[in-house]
Amino acid sequence: MSKIEVNAIEPQCGTDLTVGASGDTITFPTGTTIVNNGSQTGFGRTGTVDWITTPKTTGTFTAVSGEGYFCNTSGGVITANLPAGVAGAIVSFADYAATWQTNAVTVSPNGTDKIGSLNENAVLITEGQSVTFVYVDGTQGWINTMDSTSNVRGAPPFIQATGGTPSQDGDYEIRTFTGPGTFQVTSLSPTPANNAIDWVIIGGGGGGGTTLAGGGGAGGYKESPGTSTGSYSGSPTKGQGPAVTATITSYPIVIDGGGAGAGPSNAVDGTVGGVSSALGITSAGGGYGSGVASTNGGAGGSGGGGSGCGTSTSGGAGNTPPSSPSQGQAGGNGRNVPGCRGGGGGGGTGAAGTPGQSPYAGGAGGAGVSTSITGAAVSRGGGGGGGGNASAPDRGGAGGTGGGGRGGGSAQQPGVSGTVNTGGGGGASSGASSLTSGNGGSGIVIIRYKFQ
Numbered sequence: 001m002s003k004i005e006v007n008a009i010e011p012q013c014g015t016d017l018t019v020g021a022s023g024d025t026i027t028f029p030t031g032t033t034i035v036n037n038g039s040q041t042g043f044g045r046t047g048t049v050d051w052i053t054t055p056k057t058t059g060t061f062t063a064v065s066g067e068g069y070f071c072n073t074s075g076g077v078i079t080a081n082l083p084a085g086v087a088g089a090i091v092s093f094a095d096y097a098a099t100w101q102t103n104a105v106t107v108s109p110n111g112t113d114k115i116g117s118l119n120e121n122a123v124l125i126t127e128g129q130s131v132t133f134v135y136v137d138g139t140q141g142w143i144n145t146m147d148s149t150s151n152v153r154g155a156p157p158f159i160q161a162t163g164g165t166p167s168q169d170g171d172y173e174i175r176t177f178t179g180p181g182t183f184q185v186t187s188l189s190p191t192p193a194n195n196a197i198d199w200v201i202i203g204g205g206g207g208g209g210t211t212l213a214g215g216g217g218a219g220g221y222k223e224s225p226g227t228s229t230g231s232y233s234g235s236p237t238k239g240q241g242p243a244v245t246a247t248i249t250s251y252p253i254v255i256d257g258g259g260a261g262a263g264p265s266n267a268v269d270g271t272v273g274g275v276s277s278a279l280g281i282t283s284a285g286g287g288y289g290s291g292v293a294s295t296n297g298g299a300g301g302s303g304g305g306g307s308g309c310g311t312s313t314s315g316g317a318g319n320t321p322p323s324s325p326s327q328g329q330a331g332g333n334g335r336n337v338p339g340c341r342g343g344g345g346g347g348g349t350g351a352a353g354t355p356g357q358s359p360y361a362g363g364a365g366g367a368g369v370s371t372s373i374t375g376a377a378v379s380r381g382g383g384g385g386g387g388g389n390a391s392a393p394d395r396g397g398a399g400g401t402g403g404g405g406r407g408g409g410s411a412q413q414p415g416v417s418g419t420v421n422t423g424g425g426g427g428a429s430s431g432a433s434s435l436t437s438g439n440g441g442s443g444i445v446i447i448r449y450k451f452q
Contacts, residue, residue: 048090049066049067049068049090049091049092049132050066050067050068051067051068051069051070051092051094052067052068052069052070053070055069055070055071055072055096056069056070056071056072056078056080056096057072057075057076057078058073058075058076058077058078059078059079060078060079060080060081061078061079061080061081062080062081062082062083063080063081063082063083063091063093064083064091065083065086065089065090065091065135066089066090066091067091067092068091068092068093068094068132069091069092069093069094070094070096071093071094071095071096071100071105072096072097072099073095073096073097073099073100073102073103073104073105074097074099074103075103076103077103077104077105077106078103078104078105078106079105079106079108080093080105080106080107080108081108081110082107082108082109082110082113082115082133082142083110084110084111084113085109085110085113085114085135085138085141085142086135087135087136087137088134088135089134089135090132090133090134090135091132091133091142092130092131092132092133092146093105093107093124093130093131094129094130094131095124095126095127095128095129095130095151098127098128098151099127100124100125100126100127100128100129101125101126101127104123104124104125105123105124106121106122106123106124107121107122107123107124107133108121109121109141109142113135113141113142114138114139114140114141114142115133115141115142116140116141116142116143116144117139117140117141119141122144126149127149127151128148128149128150128151128152129147129148129149129151130146130147130148131144131146131147131148132144132145132146132147133145156187156189157189157190157191157194158189158194158449158450158451158452159173159185159187159188159189159194159195159197159246159449159450159451160185160186160187160451161173161175161183161184161185161186161246161449162183162184162186163175163177163181163182163183163184163253164176164177164181164183164253164445164447165177165178167374167375168375168451169230169232169374169375169448170230170375171230171450171451171452172229172230172375172448172449172450172451173448173449173450173451174373174374174375174446174447174448175446175447175448176374176444176445176446176447177253177255177278177444177445177446177447178255178420178421178442178444179255179442180252180253180254180255181253182250182251182252182253183250183251183253183278183279183447184249184250184251185246185247185248185249185250185251186248187248188246188247188248189450192245193228194450195245195246195449196228196229196243196244196245196246196449196450197224197228197229197243197244197245197246197279197447197448197449198223198224198225198226198228198229198232198243198373198447198448198449199223199224199243199244199278199279199281199373199445199446199447199448200221200222200223200224200235200371200373200444200445200446201222201223201276201277201278201279201281201282201283201443201445202219202220202221202222202276202283202380202381202422202423202443202444202445203219203220203221203256203273203274203275203276203283203284203285203286203300203301203423203443204219204255204256204257204258204259204273204274204275204276204285204286204423204440204441204442204443205217205218205219205258205259205273205285205286205346205383205384205403205404205418205422205423205424205425205426205440205441205442206218206219206258206259206270206271206272206273206285206286206287206288206289206298206300206302206304206346206384206425206426206440207258207259207260207261207262207270207271207272207273207288207289207425207426207437207438207439207440208261208262208270208289208291208304208305208346208384208385208387208405208407208415208425208426208427208428208429208437208438209262209267209268209269209270209288209289209290209291209292209304209305209307209343209387209428209429209437210261210262210263210264210265210266210267210268210291210387210415210428210429210435210436210437211266211267211268211291211309211387211429211430211431211432211435212307212308212309212334212340212341212342212343212356212362212386212387212388212389212428212430212431213262213267213269213270213289213290213291213305213307213308213343213386213387213415213428213429213437214289214290214291214297214304214305214306214307214308214313214315214316214331214332214334214343214344214345214346214353214386214387214428215289215304215305215331215343215344215345215346215353215362215363215365215383215384215385215386215387215397215399215404215405215407215415215425215426215427215428216258216259216261216270216273216286216287216288216289216304216305216346216383216384216405216418216425216426216427216428216437216438216440217273217286217287217288217289217297217298217300217301217302217303217304217305217316217318217328217331217346217347217348217353217383217384217425218286218301218302218328218346218347218348218349218365218366218368218381218382218383218400218402218403218404218418218423218424218425219258219273219276219283219284219285219286219300219301219302219328219381219423219440219441219443220275220276220283220284220285220286220300220301220302220319220323220327220328220423221235221237221283221301221327221328221349221368221369221380221381221423222240222241222281222283222323222327223235223237223238223239223240223371223373224238224239224240224241224242224243224244225238225239225242225243226238226371226373227243228243229243229448229449229450230448230450232371232372232373232375232448233371233372233377234371234372234373235349235350235369235370235371236350236369237325237326237327237349237350237369238325238371239325240281240323240324240325240327241281244279244280246449251278251279252277252278253277253278253445254275254276254277254278255274255276255442255443255444255445256273256274256275256276256285256442256443257273257274257439257440257442258273258274258285258286258417258418258420258423258424258426258439258440258441258442258443259271259272259273259274259285259286259288259426259439259440260439260440261415261417261426261436261437261438261439261440262291262429262436262437263414263429263434263435263436263437264434264435264436265434266434267291267292267293267307267309268291268292269288269289269290269291269292269295269298270288270289270291270298270304270426270428270437270440271288271440272285272286272287272288272298272300273285273286273287273300273301273423273425273440273443274442274443275443276423276443276444276445278445278447279447283301283327283423283443284300284301284320284321284327284328285300285301285440285443286300286301286302286303286304286328286346286347286383286423286425286440287299287300287301287302287303287304287316287317287318287320287331287346287347288300288304288316289304289305289331289343289346289384289386289425289426289428289437290304290305290306290307290313290316290334290343291307291343291428291437292307293307293309293310293311294307294309294310294311294312294313294336295307295310295313296313296314296315296316297313297314297315297316297331297344297346298316299316299317299318299320300316300318300320300328301318301319301320301327301328301349301423302318302319302327302328302329302330302331302346302347302348302349302353302366302381302383302425303315303316303317303318303320303328303329303330303331303346303347303352303353304316304331304346304347304384304425305331305332305333305334305343305344305345305346305347305353305356305362305363305365305383305384305386305428306331306332306333306334306343306344306355306356307334307336307343308334308335308336308340308341308342308343308344308356308362308386308387308389309334309336309339309340310336310340311336312333312334312336312337313333313334313336313344314331314333314334315330315331315332315333315334315344315346315347315352315353315355316330316331316347317330318330318331318347318352327349328347328348328349328381329347329348329349329350329351329352329353329366329383330347330352330353331344331345331346331347331352331353331366331383332344332345332346332347332352332353332354332355332356332363332366332386333355333356333363334355334356334386335355335356335357335358335363336356340389340431341356341357341358341359341360341361341389342356342357342360342361342362342363342386342387342388342389342395342397343356343362343363343386343387343388343397343407343428344356344362344363344386345362345363345364345365345366345383345384345385345386345397345398345400345404345407346365346366346383346384346385346386346400346404346425346426347365347366347383347425348365348366348367348368348369348381348382348383348400348401348402348404348425349366349367349368349369349380349381349382349402349423350366350367350368350369350381350402351366351367351400352366353365353366353383353386353400354366354386354397356386356397357395357397359389360388360389360395360431361388361389361395361396361397361409362385362386362387362388362395362396362397362407362408362409362428363385363386363397364385364386364397364398364399364400365382365383365384365385365386365397365398365399365400365404365405365407365424365425365427366382366383366400366404367379367382367383367400367401367402368380368381368382368383368400368401368402368403368404368422368423368424369381369402370402373446373448374446374448379401379402379403379422380402380403380421380422380423380424380444381400381402381403381422381423381424382399382400382401382402382403382404382418382422382424382425383399383400383404383424383425384399384400384404384405384406384407384415384418384424384425384426384427384428384438384440385397385398385399385400385404385405385406385407385415385416385427385428386407386427386428387407387408387409387415387427387428387429387430387431387437388407388408388409388410388430388431389409389430389431390408390409390410390412390413390430390431390432394409394410394413395409395410395430396408396409396410396413396415396427396428396430397409397427397428399416399418399424399425399427400424400425402422402424403418403419403422403423403424403441404418404419404424404425404427405417405418405419405424405425405426405427405438405439405441406427406438407427407428407429407430408427408428408429408430408432408435408437409430410430412430412432412435413429413430413432413435414429414430414435414436414437414438415427415428415429415435415436415437415438416438417438417439417440417441418438418439418440418441419441420441420442421441421442421443421444422441422444423440423441423442423443423444424440424441425440425441426438426439426440426441
């Protein structure tokens with residue numbers, strides 16, 4: 001093989017230079033760089049452009065034929081002026097930050113040139129869009145030859161979501177809602193098992209009654225089995241529904257407050273607690289504590305305690321409406337033989353309220369239950385204590401563990417409110433008139449999922 005070494009090749013005459021003959025293969029060795037400082041003909045384009053990798057941002061720029069531009073409108077709108085129309089000219093645009101639906105790109109033809117037969121601007125407003133325009137002729141002008149709206153982007157391998165107060169337990173994200181809000185899932189895992197959501201949903205506690213009255217019942221307590229996201233230690237009553245499979249959507253979170261306590265007045269019932277709901281699951285509010293003589297406590301997630309005055313009174317039913325396992329227990333009966341003695345304790349998630357006690361004591365609220373869904377064991381769902389007789393020293397019923405408020409038991413002693421965001425029942429007031437009873441504690445929603 002012969003070899004020629006020169007620094008330049010020029011035609012012997014004229015301006016045309018032919019390299020090789022028809023059918024020949026011209027090979028450029030590996031590592032060769034070919035620089036075109038002039039123009040090219042005969043090679044033609046195959047509907048592609050050379051992409052400029054420095055994104056265009058807000059403002060106006062003039063496109064060059066043969067180039068593609070990543071347009072970043074996250075900071076505002078962009079106007080792209082097309083070059084003068086020449087047959088075969090080609091320009092492309094792509095949505096750099098998936099924000100064209102918020103801030104558009106306006107493509108403006110040069111002079112009297114047309115875009116799709118009209119001398120008008122084209123406005124690109126689709127998220128993730130990419131388009132290619134080719135100039136054909138004076139009749140149609142620039143025609144869009146490729147248009148992608150698939151918005152293909154990398155996605156994290158786990159659920160991505162917003163809403164509530166975030167915290168972490170190892171590889172798991174916890175979103176805690178202490179008031180109404182929205183749990184927004186923005187991305188899913190390609191592995192179905194990693195899209196499971198465990199949850200705890202607790203309704204608001206019931207308010208206590210006044211005057212030797214019953215304590216308020218705890219709000220309904222529901223929890224998923226807890227085996228889908230790290231197998232944390234759930235409550236003894238877990239399993240009222242399975243873990244939820246997330247979808248990309250907005251989940252409304254409803255958290256009503258606890259029921260209001262009664263008073264300041266004599267012998268008045270408390271108020272039923274508000275419901276909490278999320279992910280299509282609802283937990284009932286706690287039943288009210290009875291303050292009116294000879295009346296029963298109110299039914300609810302857990303039942304309110306019965307009145308300690310009048311004839312025999314019963315605690316309200318728990319687990320109303322019913323779920324399995326139970327979302328709460330019954331309230332305790334009032335003790336009224338002989339005469340006014342003590343109100344029943346409100347039911348808790350884990351135990352029924354205690355009946356009014358001899359000789360003049362209010363019953364204790366039922367105990368709540370504990371879960372480690374957040375990574376640490378926390379008790380919630382305690383019932384409110386029943387009210388004791390004011391003529392006896394401090395005979396108010398204790399609030400149930402997990403946020404139940406204590407009942408009043410000595411002269412001029414009001415009931416104590418349930419702890420906020422536990423669903424604890426409010427405590428009843430003592431036998432003295434014109435006292436207030438405790439409000440029920442507000443509910444809570446806790447959501448747990450794998451995030452890394």
